[in-house]
Amino acid sequence: MERIYDKYHESVYRLAFAYCKNRADAEDITSDVFLKRFASNKTFDSDSYETAWMMRVTVNLAKDLLRSFRYRFSVPLETANLIFESPEESEVYRAVMDLPAKYRSVIHLYYYEGYPVAEIAQIVGRSETAVQTQLYRARKLLKKALGEEMEL
Amino acid sequence: MKKIQQYCKVTDRIEHDPACKEEVIAMAKRNEIRTGGKRRGFAVGTAVAAALLAVNGGVGYLLYTGSRAQENSMVATGEISEMSNLAEQQPCVAQPGYAAMMQRYYTAKSGTPCDFDFTGWGTECNYVYADEDWRVTLTGITGCDWILYYFYDVEPLSGQTWEEFQQVFPTVGMRVVRVDGFHYEGTNETSTMPDQAHETDHGVWHCCGKAGNTTGRPFSEDGVTLEFTVHMSGSADPAQELGGMASIKTDFLRPFGQLAHTDIPCPYGGDEYASAVPQALDLWSITPFGVFYTCEPFASGLTQGSHVTHFGLDQPGISHAFEEAQVALEDKNGKTLDTYAISEDSYYGVLAEGDTAVAVTFLMFDHPWDPEKGELAIYSEAFDSDGTVSREDSRGDAEEKVQIRMDEPEKDDDGEIYWTETEDSSEMTFSYEIDMSKADRKQIIDITADEGGVPIRFTAEVKNFSAEILGTVESGQEVKTEQVNSYSIGLEPQDTPVKLVLHLQPYWSNAESFTLNTNFTVHDGSEADAPAQKMRSSVRVHNKARLSGTYTFGLGLYDDPECKETLEQFTCGEGDTVLYLSTQTTGHDTAKGETYSIYVKVKQDDEEIPFSLTPDGEKKTMQLIEDLPQGDLSATVTPVYAALNAKDSDSKVRVEVYYVPDVIPADHKRETAEEGFEYVHFQKAEATLLKEN
Incomplete structure (x- = not known):
């Protein structure tokens, strides 16, 4: 688990941040992505396939969040940690x-x-x-x- | 210098909280799968002040009991409350005024707190209408294509009371007129200013009114500017009015209602009325503000008098959806024939006797419908005056098991969908999320797509959450006019939602714009064929790729590239005959991407002759000329090696050139040239082949 987390968490988090523009939601999405990953117990033929899967799930979760009405329209960028x-x-x-x-x-x-x-x-x-x-x-x-x- | 790498550098510095790692791994080890996440942010105060609401004839007004100071206090309290609950509170996103006011309106209406976020569903404004005694300020508008809520403040300038205001202005309404002069009829009506107790807010009364659109023509059609006039008529003679007009572009109206059409059987569509109603009456718009129904003009031909339709609706939190439902029956010119209102019993009657009419129905919610929180199911039944009931229920086993949600398709800034904006883009994508978790048997998805007679190629994929493809279907390459593509995908029950993605590629159309329709139906394929769940999208497509401007083509036929005199007569030699074709195109705008592929045919006395463009090339009856200069005055000479037939008499040899616009998909160009559609520019050069001596 640690290996997977260490390998992907930055990419997942930054992609999630690019979507939702704030740290808290990006962290939630990141957590959910890894929980799904660990729960799925999937095996991948290659790292690139695993990477794509992680990114895909990140995008799906981020889109779900963005579909909510509070995100449907403009949400300001959180700049606290930039x-x-x-x-x-x-x-x-x-x-x-x-x-x-x-x-x-x-x-x-x-x-x-x-x-x-x-x-x-x-x-x-x-x-x-x-x-x-x-x-x-x-x-x-x-x-x-x-x-x-x-x-x- | 600004570079995209600067974005990458900033992103590099975004650090992920290392504490999250331990938390996630610990949760995973405990096998605790969190489904919702601990959402933070956007503190919305739920405790709102009680409001007085009166509805009269479709227009109500709202007077807030809370003062501005109290409102501010309330918001602050909400933030503090959130802060105490969430250690990492994010900054609260300020709502626009209309959004806050709309929340209060719904809260007062339903009696339960409304936390629906209306941000983006309206516009703030500040238009003042005033005379010596009163100042009325239009402060905001929110709504959809069919219903607008407008907010205005009334300020008595001489310390008058509400009763005095009511006496001077007993009615209120808001006219909505397009700048091109079209008048939204339903908005012309004014309503009685209710006789209600009221509170003042620093000497200002906050009010709310509604303007319903009963024309069947959406407010945001064509993205025009609308002119809004808060219209208050006085009882004095002549009528006393506050003049003034607000011109507001309608881009604040979300296209939600236009995209969420759902096919629902029309109450008039039952068997007993089928012969009387030639057109399908099936256009429903669903927005967070209500259900709105319009139908094409129909010749009712009904002779039995009153017909009553009963609507029901299932949505958590909406208990009195039909409190203010209205139906208007209009002739095809938009003139209101009759208007019916229903009360809480959710019935309305329609007297549709022997006239051509459009029915417009308003079913306003007492709480905004939030698609995130559940599905909307509508059912209706119609029965005539002798009690015969024709129930058309949109709900059924299939719908209870399969839920469909449509993603918004890509739109350009002006809300229209562009199916081709760049040279390599000529398709649109629609995706639908289908929840099949309750499906207990194989489901069949039927898909059709059409573009008003000009067919559409499409591919459809069904994928699960991990993007694994569960089923695909392609409409293939064969495209013929006046044909609607219809295909099916079979799908086994799934534990998780699946996504149906339709890639649509309209075949070439030279129309400036057209309506694209896509439909799909989910049913279980059983013999009983359980009631189908349908989804339809109907969007206006602005066709940027159509041709425009003027074009000039030059064409010549020579027997020698060095001697460019037009060929009139020649004699066939041994082997292939070499003709030299000179083509020249000018006058088209390559900047718009209006380039061409040039196809050539050779005919001898109308018989197609195989030919090649090189001495030993493969001979075909039609060849593409590559590398042709575009928009260039210089001519290109292309040799044509044709195996002409020696004949006993002179024959006509003709070289035909087809200029096929490059906006046509590559794999359609050849057949487009073959079939010679009208938008293919065609030229020919002819010469006489002298008979064999």
Whole structure:
């Protein structure tokens, strides 16, 4: 259990945070993901499959939370445990977090976790085309928010 | 320089609380599976001040007993209470004014605390109507496409009493008019200002009114700006009114109601009325504010007089849903033929005799319906004046066992769904969560999708929580007009919810917009074929990919690439005949992605001749010309190697070129060219093959 937790908890937590934008809910989701993982007693053929499963469950739980009405609309970003080293850093981070949840999740998975589009599609349960479209729209929104000098 | 890596760096620094690890592992070891999580945040005070509510003719007003100071105190108390319970209290998210007011309204209405979060379902505003004695301020509007709640403050400027206000303004209403002039008829009616005791809040009365839409045309249609006028008529002669108009864009109205249509048998749809009602009457909108029903105009042809429909509804927390239900019967032009109101007995009667009419029904809840907290089931029965009952129950074994929830599809900023915005995107995805935990036998999911006569290719997948695919179906490549795709997936009972995902790819349409319909039905496939649970979505799709602008194509046929004089006559030589085709496209806007694939056919006296584009290439009756320059004045010369037939007489050789827009899915282009749809630009170049000497 400890091995699994140590291996995935940062990725799971950060993805959950990208969705719900506050520490408490991200921690709840992280806990639930691992509880599901331990309860499922699943065996995976490879680490990558296990990673995808963890990410997928994280996304599902986060989406469930976001579907609740208190999350359906804008929820402010909790910045208490965020450290910004420059104004630009803060601006970029806030711009990403201001994106609609579906966009910031694909941005997170693509740029932070480094997943290819095909794997993101598996994780978020959308088609590759839909993910590509979401990335396109997310980049467009970021450029609109941050100006054309934004480098993606 | 702003870089996306800066997002990654900040994310790197987000630390996960190490204490969580021990907690999770300890819980896992105890095999304690927590289902809900310890949700924190968003403290909503549940103790609200008692309110006085009066409803009269569909418009009520609400006077809060609590002062502003008391309200603030209440919110603060709520926060402290939450803080004491939760060690890691998050900052409270401030609700907009309309949301708080709506909660109080429902609390007063039902007598039980309402904690439904209306944030995002309304707009705040500050429009003032005033004369020398009174100042009325429209402070907020909330609602959906069919019912609007508006909040206004009344301030007596000379210390008058409520009774005096009531005498001066005995009626109140809110007119809603589109900027294009369309008038929402139902909003024109004013209601009597109730004779109620009231409290003041620092000299201001807070009030609430309702404006119902009985036109069958949603408030947010086309995202237009609406003009709202709080209309207070006086008893004096001439009528005394407070003028002024608020122009508000309707983007605050959530599209929920348009997406959550559920097929429910119409009370008029029973056997005994089938011949009298040619159209299906099946459009229901369900929003947190109520159930709203409109139907297409129908020629009632009913001769038996009054027909009464009984509605019932199951939703925890909603006990008197039909307290204020109204039904309006209108002609096809929106003119109200008759209006019926029902009280708590939840019956209404409709006199639909021999006219063409639209029925509009309002079933307002006494508590907002929260889809997170349960399923809504509606049933109805109709019976005519001689007591014959035709019960159409949307509930049944199937529905009790299988529940369906639809995710909102992707929408653009303006709320419309774009099925193609980029070159590589031409499909939409709808997903439905189906709870089959109570299913005790195999379930069949029937799926149909259509786009008003132009069919849609689709694939459907059913996955479980772990994304394992339980069933798939594809509509295949064959696409023909005037055909509706209909396919089924069989599914064994599942312990956990499954997700049905439909990927829809509308076949090429040059329409500016069209309505996309998807339907699916879950039933158990038994001989008895238990009552079906249906879900239908109907969305307006703005088609960005349609062609626009003007196009110019040049085409020439030569017998020698170095000598570009148009070919008129030539003689067939040994082996393949080489024709040189010069194509040129100008005038289209490549920036919009309006590029083309160019297909070529060769015909000799209308007979298709196999040909290739290289000397030894495979011969086909139609070839795609690759690498054609787009939007370029320079012509491209392409050799065509055709095995022409020597004939005893002169024959016509024709090269046909089809410009197929690239927005058409790649695997449809060829058949699109073959069938020569009207949006395929077509050109031909002809020459005469001289007879063999």
